[in-house]
Amino acid sequence: MADVHPPLHATARFSDRVDDYVRYRPDYPPALLDWLQREQGVDADWQVADVGAGTGISSRMFLDAGYPVIAVEPNAPMRRAAEGWLHACKAFRAVDGRADATGLADASVDLVTVAQAFHWFDEDAARREFARILRPGGLVAIWWNSRRLSGTRFLEGYEALLQTFGTDYASVAERYADDGRMRAWFGAGLRGSACFAHGQQLDFEALRGRLMSSSYAPPVGHPQHEPMLQALRELFDRCAERGTVSFDYDTRIFAGQLV
Template identity: 25%
Template sequence: MNSMTRDKALQYARYRLPYSIEASKFVIETANVSQGIIADIGSGTGLLTQHFVGEVEKVFAIEPEFEMRKISYELMKQREGIEYIDGVAEETSLPDQSIDLIVAANAYHRFNPEAAIKEFARILKPQGWLAIFSYYDDHNFFRDTMLVCNIAQYNERLAATRHQEPVTYFYGDSAPHRFLFKQEHYETWDEYWGAVVSGMEAPDESEDWFEIFQEAHKQRFNKIASNGQITVRYSTEVWLGQPKYG
């Protein structure tokens, strides 16, 4: 598996699809945490974090990859109310019952479900909330992006970094509510490819299957592009609830 280099982390920050600002505002209002303490677990370069900083009392940005934490800090160093922690979902180092709201974006796919649930139960206040953000589309754009190049090494990496539990598993005995916030995003080839290659599972230029991987994506992009640009229609998907852990 490739390490998260600075170049890859920069691509992640520049080219990954944005999350809906409206979705974050909705979560803050619904959970009533404008004066609360939030933990963004797997915060990466701050794609989701940025929507909460300044809108709540404090955000703990928890991310194990140094380069991603560094870029997030560089992007938000003038903003108050954020503290960075070198940690993971399974071991955040936060105090017991200290968090009003846990948020997690697509990084939740990488969590160890059982260990993460135990940690969530430990750090959440008794009436604390959990909001899991992801991308959703009913045109299978994201699925097709992962399947466009059927290379064994890539498939193995994807399988190794994604658990099979449904998102609802992280809420224990409670049933979260699901919300969709529609978005539309336009990408040139450079933006599309930047998002694809920013993933930790993607090959780097030194690997012998890099050119095959890139060419497959070029063909896919050219097939669906119009005037050198594609339109990505998707939603920020939010699962929101108050977990009940036995």
């Protein structure tokens, strides 16, 4: 969400999907933060800069564990959603900034986090900016929920639905970093990586909201919107058990220093 990459216009493409994003996007598994603390020595007195923070899902995870968090987010509706949700947390503030221009002071943070946003960044520019704002010995942690594409009738059907109806689904999917790219980005500074199973149990309303939170889902008024929702209803009815479907992820994380 942090840097414009025509024709995707990443800083603005979620503006009309904020409500669904807040209500239906998944959080991250508790094992992820446990791993950062246990394996990487991340401590609750570390200042966190959550870059591409969106509506604050990742920021909330750190705030709940006692960390001070600065959410860096260029999309105004998403940033306002984070502020509305997290304003009662005294250790939280949000700023209008991008991955290549956070607006934060030199050597002012201990941990830069990027959750579900790195694929929108200019990777070289982000690396320079992260190195500038990190204190000596500081870490970068990058993670994302990777939706499983196969393994159940529902997962396979959902992927087929996106291939059929997604407006620029293939272009967005191609942007996600793979393990090799992440290792190359960290280089000699990589300190570790991990993968954790995660998921959501969704009734139809939640499944609809999860789909509509995706930037490539045709919005209301688009000629593919109603056919997409009809196909989603049919998929849900075929696959639901006890009124829900399992929306399964693998949460991948990479952490290291910038050397």
